[in-house]
Amino acid sequence: KQEVTQIPAALSVPEGENLVLNCSFTDSAIYNLQWFRQDPGKGLTSLLLIQSSQREQTSGRLNASLDKSSGRSTLYIAASQPGDSATYLCAVDTHFNKFYFGSGTKLNVKP
Amino acid sequence: NAGVTQTPKFQVLKTGQSMTLQCAQDMNHEYMSWYRQDPGMGLRLIHYSVGAGITDQGEVPNGYNVSRSTTEDFPLRLLSAAPSQTSVYFCASSYGAATNEKLFFGSGTQLSVL
Numbered sequence: 001k002q003e004v005t006q007i008p009a010a011l012s013v014p015e016g017e018n019l020v021l022n023c024s025f026t027d028s029a030i031y032n033l034q035w036f037r038q039d040p041g042k043g044l045t046s047l048l049l050i051q052s053s054q055r056e057q058t059s060g061r062l063n064a065s066l067d068k069s070s071g072r073s074t075l076y077i078a079a080s081q082p083g084d085s086a087t088y089l090c091a092v093d094t095h096f097n098k099f100y101f102g103s104g105t106k107l108n109v110k111p
Numbered sequence: 112n113a114g115v116t117q118t119p120k121f122q123v124l125k126t127g128q129s130m131t132l133q134c135a136q137d138m139n140h141e142y143m144s145w146y147r148q149d150p151g152m153g154l155r156l157i158h159y160s161v162g163a164g165i166t167d168q169g170e171v172p173n174g175y176n177v178s179r180s181t182t183e184d185f186p187l188r189l190l191s192a193a194p195s196q197t198s199v200y201f202c203a204s205s206y207g208a209a210t211n212e213k214l215f216f217g218s219g220t221q222l223s224v225l
Contacts (some may be wrong), residue, residue, distance in 0.1 A: 001170075003155070034213050041113075043201060043216035044154075049210050088151065091214070097142065097161055097207075098169060099214065103153035 002027045002094050006039045006102035013080055014110050021075040021105045023090035028068050032091040035064050035075050036105070038087045047088075048075070113137050117202050117217035122201065123194040124224045132187040132220050135154030141216070142207045143185040147171065148219075152164040159187055161207065193222045 001025040011017055023033070029097055032051045036044040048057045048064040050073065056065040063076040089104040118133045128151045136143065144159035146169075156169030159180040174196060176188040185204075189196060206212040 034214060035215075036214075041219075044203075044214075046213040046215070048212050049211065091154075093211075097143070097159055097167070098156055099154075101146075101153055101154040109131045 002030075002092060002098075002100040003094060004090060004100050005103040006088075006090060008105055009103070010106040010108075012108040012110065015072050015080060015082060018101050019077050019080055019107075021077070021088050021107070023073040023075070023102055025071045025073075028071055028095065029094065031066065033064075033066055033073050034091050034093070035062075035073075036089045036091065038089060044089065061070075064097050080107075082109045082111050085109050088103070095106075113125055115202055115204055115215050115217040117200075117220050119206065119220060120218065122220060123129070124189075124222065126192060126194060126224060127131050128192050129188050130192065131223075132189075132200055132202075134185045134187065134217060135183050136185075136202075136204040136215070138182065138204065139214065140181065140204035142167070143179065143202065143204045145177065145185070145187045146203065147196075147200045149198050149199060157187065189222075191198075196222065196223050197224045198222060 007022045034049045035047045050066040061078040065095045066073045087104040087106045091101045115136045146154040146159040158177040160166045196205045202217040205214045
């Protein structure tokens with residue numbers, strides 16, 4: 001069974017800092033990996049999707065990388081802002097139509 | 112474009128009661144799924160469907176039933192609610208798993224079972 005782990009569970013940084021969130025998974029047989037953002041009391045919004053054949057994806061200040069062979073992905077947030085405060089989750093799309101999620105990293109960006 | 116719509120947003124049940132959580136999407140997505148989110152445990156897959164008339168079990172299917180009679184709707188039924196089913200439930204859809212398409216989520220249903 002696929003296990004997805006996110007470290008750290010929580011992170012507090014001052015505004016303007018660059019930061020890295022980590023995601024690891026145990027089974028490298030994945031189709032893609034997605035990073036999501038979840039605001040309190042809301043659903044999840046997909047930020048970036050990296051296909052298994054890709055190494056990274058970028059959207060604005062966000063950059064996600066994927067090393068499928070080692071079972072690792074990172075989400076890099078440049079020049080963090082208070083509006084980036086949220087919980088960030090990663091999920092892997094495996095065979096048999098099943099997505100497995102990590103438990104998330106709760107990010108607080110202080111003004 | 113409404114996306115994925117879940118109702119109700121909040122629900123309180125007594126142990127043993129049954130209810131249906133509704134999920135509808137207007138994006139013509141073939142793949143729909145239900146998750147529960149518990150503190151510190153991330154999202155866990157309950158049931159999923161790859162098209163009308165096709166459903167299958169996820170990680171934690173016990174106590175839940177689903178059906179998919181149309182492409183748009185994917186209701187989740189709690190047969191006899193238990194306190195262990197207190198959770199936040201999310202419905203999600205996409206064009207299909209293994210298609211490298213993003214997963215879209217509803218805003219969730221917070222369920223308390225007393």
